[in-house]
Amino acid sequence: MVARTVLHDADITRALRRIAHEVLESRRGEGRLVFLGIPTRGATLADRIQRIVDEIEPGVSSAGSLDITLYRDDLAKSPTRTPAPTRIPAEGIDDAIVVLVDDVLYSGRTIRAALDALVDHGRPRVVRLAVLVDRGHRELPIRADFVGKNLPSATSERVSVRLVEVDGADEVTIEP
Amino acid sequence: MRHLLSTRDLDRETAIRILDVAEDMAQTADREVRKLPPLRGKTVVNLFFEDSTRTRLSFESAAKRLSADVITFSAKGSSVSKGESLKDTAQTLAAMGADAIVVRHHDSGAAHQLAHAGWIDAAIINAGDGTHEHPTQALLDAYTIRARRFGAGARGRDLAGMRVAIVGDILHSRVARANVWLLTTLGAEVHLVAPRTLLPHGVEHWGATVHEHLDDALAAAPDAVMMLRIQSERMRDAYFPSAREYARVWGLTAERLALLGPDTMVMHPGPMNRGLEISSAAADSARSTVLAQVTNGVSIRMAVLYLLVAGSSGTAEPTGGEG
Amino acid sequence: MTGLLIRGAALLGAHVDDIRVRDGVIAARGSLSPETDERVIDARGLVALPGLVDLHTHLREPGGEASETVLTGTRAAAAGGFTAVHAMANTSPVADMAGVVEQVQRLGQRHGYAEVRPIGAVTVGLAGEQLAEIGAMARSEARVRVFSDDGHCVHDPLLMRRALEYVATFDGVVAQHAQEPRLTVGAQMNEGALSGELGLAGWPAVAEEAIIARDVLLAEHVGARLHVCHLSTAGSVDVVRWAKARGIAVTAEVTPHHLLLTEELARGYDARFKVNPPLRRDEDVHALRAALADGTIDIVATDHAPHPIEAKECTWAEAAFGMVGLESALSVVQLAVVETGMLDWSDVARVLSSAPARIGRLEGYDEPLAIGAPANIALVDPAHARSWSTADLRGRSTNTPYLGRQLPGRVVHTIHRGVLTVDDGALVAPEAVAAAHQEVARG
Numbered sequence: 055m056v057a058r059t060v061l062h063d064a065d066i067t068r069a070l071r072r073i074a075h076e077v078l079e080s081r082r083g084e085g086r087l088v089f090l091g092i093p094t095r096g097a098t099l100a101d102r103i104q105r106i107v108d109e110i111e112p113g114v115s116s117a118g119s120l121d122i123t124l125y126r127d128d129l130a131k132s133p134t135r136t137p138a139p140t141r142i143p144a145e146g147i148d149d150a151i152v153v154l155v156d157d158v159l160y161s162g163r164t165i166r167a168a169l170d171a172l173v174d175h176g177r178p179r180v181v182r183l184a185v186l187v188d189r190g191h192r193e194l195p196i197r198a199d200f201v202g203k204n205l206p207s208a209t210s211e212r213v214s215v216r217l218v219e220v221d222g223a224d225e226v227t228i229e230p
Numbered sequence: 231m232r233h234l235l236s237t238r239d240l241d242r243e244t245a246i247r248i249l250d251v252a253e254d255m256a257q258t259a260d261r262e263v264r265k266l267p268p269l270r271g272k273t274v275v276n277l278f279f280e281d282s283t284r285t286r287l288s289f290e291s292a293a294k295r296l297s298a299d300v301i302t303f304s305a306k307g308s309s310v311s312k313g314e315s316l317k318d319t320a321q322t323l324a325a326m327g328a329d330a331i332v333v334r335h336h337d338s339g340a341a342h343q344l345a346h347a348g349w350i351d352a353a354i355i356n357a358g359d360g361t362h363e364h365p366t367q368a369l370l371d372a373y374t375i376r377a378r379r380f381g382a383g384a385r386g387r388d389l390a391g392m393r394v395a396i397v398g399d400i401l402h403s404r405v406a407r408a409n410v411w412l413l414t415t416l417g418a419e420v421h422l423v424a425p426r427t428l429l430p431h432g433v434e435h436w437g438a439t440v441h442e443h444l445d446d447a448l449a450a451a452p453d454a455v456m457m458l459r460i461q462s463e464r465m466r467d468a469y470f471p472s473a474r475e476y477a478r479v480w481g482l483t484a485e486r487l488a489l490l491g492p493d494t495m496v497m498h499p500g501p502m503n504r505g506l507e508i509s510s511a512a513a514d515s516a517r518s519t520v521l522a523q524v525t526n527g528v529s530i531r532m533a534v535l536y537l538l539v540a541g542s543s544g545t546a547e548p549t550g551g552e553g
Numbered sequence: 554m555t556g557l558l559i560r561g562a563a564l565l566g567a568h569v570d571d572i573r574v575r576d577g578v579i580a581a582r583g584s585l586s587p588e589t590d591e592r593v594i595d596a597r598g599l600v601a602l603p604g605l606v607d608l609h610t611h612l613r614e615p616g617g618e619a620s621e622t623v624l625t626g627t628r629a630a631a632a633g634g635f636t637a638v639h640a641m642a643n644t645s646p647v648a649d650m651a652g653v654v655e656q657v658q659r660l661g662q663r664h665g666y667a668e669v670r671p672i673g674a675v676t677v678g679l680a681g682e683q684l685a686e687i688g689a690m691a692r693s694e695a696r697v698r699v700f701s702d703d704g705h706c707v708h709d710p711l712l713m714r715r716a717l718e719y720v721a722t723f724d725g726v727v728a729q730h731a732q733e734p735r736l737t738v739g740a741q742m743n744e745g746a747l748s749g750e751l752g753l754a755g756w757p758a759v760a761e762e763a764i765i766a767r768d769v770l771l772a773e774h775v776g777a778r779l780h781v782c783h784l785s786t787a788g789s790v791d792v793v794r795w796a797k798a799r800g801i802a803v804t805a806e807v808t809p810h811h812l813l814l815t816e817e818l819a820r821g822y823d824a825r826f827k828v829n830p831p832l833r834r835d836e837d838v839h840a841l842r843a844a845l846a847d848g849t850i851d852i853v854a855t856d857h858a859p860h861p862i863e864a865k866e867c868t869w870a871e872a873a874f875g876m877v878g879l880e881s882a883l884s885v886v887q888l889a890v891v892e893t894g895m896l897d898w899s900d901v902a903r904v905l906s907s908a909p910a911r912i913g914r915l916e917g918y919d920e921p922l923a924i925g926a927p928a929n930i931a932l933v934d935p936a937h938a939r940s941w942s943t944a945d946l947r948g949r950s951t952n953t954p955y956l957g958r959q960l961p962g963r964v965v966h967t968i969h970r971g972v973l974t975v976d977d978g979a980l981v982a983p984e985a986v987a988a989a990h991q992e993v994a995r996g
Contacts, residue, residue: 315863315866315867316867316868317866317867335868336870337868337869337870337871338751338752338753338822338868338869338870339751339752339753339822339868339869339870340822340868342821342822343822343868346821347866359752360752360753360870361752362751362752362753363752401749404752407750407752430748430749430750431744431745431746431748431749431755431757432745432746432747432748432749432750433749435746436750
């Protein structure tokens with residue numbers, strides 16, 4: 055039973071470029087974009103997307119991370135997890151267009167927690183969601199606004215995202 | 231980690247982890263909404279057999295900021311003061327559904343007993359037991375030193391290479407004991423200063439350098455000087471001739487303050503006896519971390535409560551997660 | 554049935570012989586055939602010891618009956634192989650008058666499990682100020698010979714001198730609880746590196762040694778006997794050894810727990826290990842064992858100190874000092890000094906029977922298992938081993954430090970003045986014991 059690569063490094067780069075363009079388009083020329091990635095790899099992706107956006111249209115975006123450990127709905131089910139840092143850009147999120155970024159969208163619970171965390175930091179004008187991979191099987195009414203790749207999968211399968219900054223290589227694999 | 235009874239039980243990794251989580255907790259103070267949800271629905275009981283407004287308020291504040299329900303049970307005017315035993319009090323709290331008990335008691339070993347006697351199955355946090363230990367105080371002191379020294383780059387660091395002097399009634403001080411074990415675990419060099427009458431038997435085995443004169447310890451150029459309160463209520467007999475003599479030989483006077491380096495921290499767990507162990511000049515100087523220690527106390531206690539109460543009571547950290 | 558024939562026991566662990574008990578005395582020894590009207594006890598594999606004599610027990614009655622009574626305490630004693638116990642005076646009221654000591658002695662006699670020899674207080678109310686009516690107690694029916702303020706130290710040097718001199722008038726001995734009060738205010742455990750670490754106030758060895766040093770010199774000066782209770786430090790051993798070399802009439806006792814347990818047990822703050830004098834270091838345990846072996850310490854005495862559950866199930870500082878020890882004494886001695894080869898069973902007979910009897914001026918124990926002597930016998934199975942539990946206790950209280958520990962040896966039969974008080978490991982019922990004593994008296 056071997057892992058199958060569904061996105062190679064070039065595919066990932068292309069997907070992130072496309073997402074960056076789509077996000078800028080949806081902005082319709084006004085508003086401050088804040089990309090907040092969910093650690094660990096969501097935060098890495100948020101940085102990458104923001105850099106691409108900044109190349110295309112400088113000065114309208116910033117990036118940070120939003121840790122959701124303390125907002126999870128399953129805290130009591132496993133030993134206590136250590137939170138990762140939350141870094142909100144200095145201008146904050148009030149009245150901003152916040153784009154939550156994560157690597158894989160699955161049950162939707164992580165994003166639910168992220169929304170709760172976000173609300174405790176301020177009041178964005180609008181919140182969007184960008185993910186590299188949407189693998190289906192939602193347990194909550196959550197959908198992504200920007201998707202790198204739709205990847206139908208069985209719940210028994212395991213989807214893994216690797217990024218250069220964290221894992222040394224860029225690829226997305228699925229294995230039974 | 232099921233209980234926090236003593237800093238002696240913390241290894242380097244766990245200690246750093248607590249300090250790092252406290253950094254996350256500290257951030258919430260700057261937010262719009264200063265509350266976090268992880269202890270929602272959990273009950274934290276403050277069981278204070280000994281009077282202590284500041285520590286009790288600090289724990290209350292920490293628990294509330296994590297959305298826990300807080301019940302405070304202090305000795306005066308309670309069934310405890312009417313002679314109810316520790317065992318009966320513990321079992322009553324268990325029957326009321328406490329998830330964590332923060333306990334301060336005048337007898338050494340009380341927290342250990344609550345944790346191991348089998349009377350209650352809650353997380354036990356030692357907020358000071360007799361002259362034995364005060365782990366959250368040591369943690370907030372270490373956090374304060376680390377934050378002052380490394381600022382934004384403090385995360386993940388220990389205190390290797392730093393020199394800390396602890397001055398005062400070491401014999402009766404649970405703050406001193408807790409600090410010696412933790413600072414040593416974090417790699418700091420500890421210096422103890424006290425007249426011989428205030429040094430415990432066997433202190434030479436504690437892994438710290440012992441001085442009988444404050445001037446000797448200051449000559450070693452410490453990064454932080456921690457002054458302990460002279461606890462007159464604990465003394466049963468004359469350990470030194472007079473307050474005046476104590477202040478002269480072991481007090482952090484304005485003269486001694488002037489000899490300290492500009493970055494040397496002046497610390498005190500509070501409450502202070504101004505003019506006895508610490509001069510007003512020292513207490514109010516820019517080097518003083520006294521107020522920061524109080525603020526950091528809430529963050530540390532939030533970190534401890536989160537780590538002990540939020541998860542299930544297992545020991546291994548889970549790996550990976552789902553989206 | 555008024556007679557017993559004990560067959561095949563190893564007397565004092567050595568020579569195997571039969572023993573005939575008749576009319577409350579040891580009637581014969583040797584290779585014996587059963588006679589009519591006597592019960593045969595198969596004692597093969599068992600060691601026969603003289604009935605044990607405890608020079609230091611707390612029976613708590615009068616006043617402390619919630620923890621122990623003369624009945625329950627002497628039952629515990631019988632279970633441990635004891636046929637005589639000296640009951641300390643710190644009762645309520647204090648045993649500082651003839652009336653109290655006579656009452657305690659009579660209770661022991663009525664119940665019949667062991668001979669109770671009351672100890673009289675040295676000072677009125679144990680207050681350390683005024684001498685108690687020592688003469689009255691010595692001349693009472695209780696015939697008190699041992700005087701002690703145990704629980705408290707006779708710390709005033711002038712009073713100690715007077716006590717030594719006055720008690721000598723009645724062929725008595727002062728048994729001193731050596732603890733300088735000014736050096737042990739609020740003390741909880743042995744003073745050392747561990748007490749500093751645990752935050753428990755220390756009880757320094759010098760507080761015991763300094764008093765013993767003073768007392769042996771006083772005893773020498775006035776020519777009186779001195780007995781030192783529960784020696785606990787190597788330094789105290791040195792002082793006593795020096796005193797004996799000088800010819801001073803001092804005797805010393807050690808408890809079973811001080812021969813086995815150390816201060817390390819305080820680490821868990823479990824107050825079952827809180828005792829006065831406190832558990833000390835490894836070096837002290839070894840010095841005490843060696844001193845018992847070379848005779849510097851004359852006897853083992855239990856300092857059996859019962860306490861109710863709530864006095865131990867609390868914080869260390871709130872807990873009472875003391876451990877029960879009558880039922881476990883022989884097993885602990887076997888573990889600590891017999892199995893380590895330092896003492897043999899005849900030495901055990903000396904330190905737990907003949908020597909304490911001699912110090913307490915108790916008759917009938919000078920020659921162990923002698924023909925014609927009162928039949929006070931303990932039959933022990935040294936091969937038996939068990940994990941000690943509260944089920945092994947027979948007194949009213951359960952504050953034993955040996956729970957869960959493997960202890961060797963088991964008392965199978967105890968015979969007090971010819972009457973079985975323990976039969977095949979089980980205590981004989983009070984009515985049966987009383988009836989048997991009456992039968993012996995009649996016969």
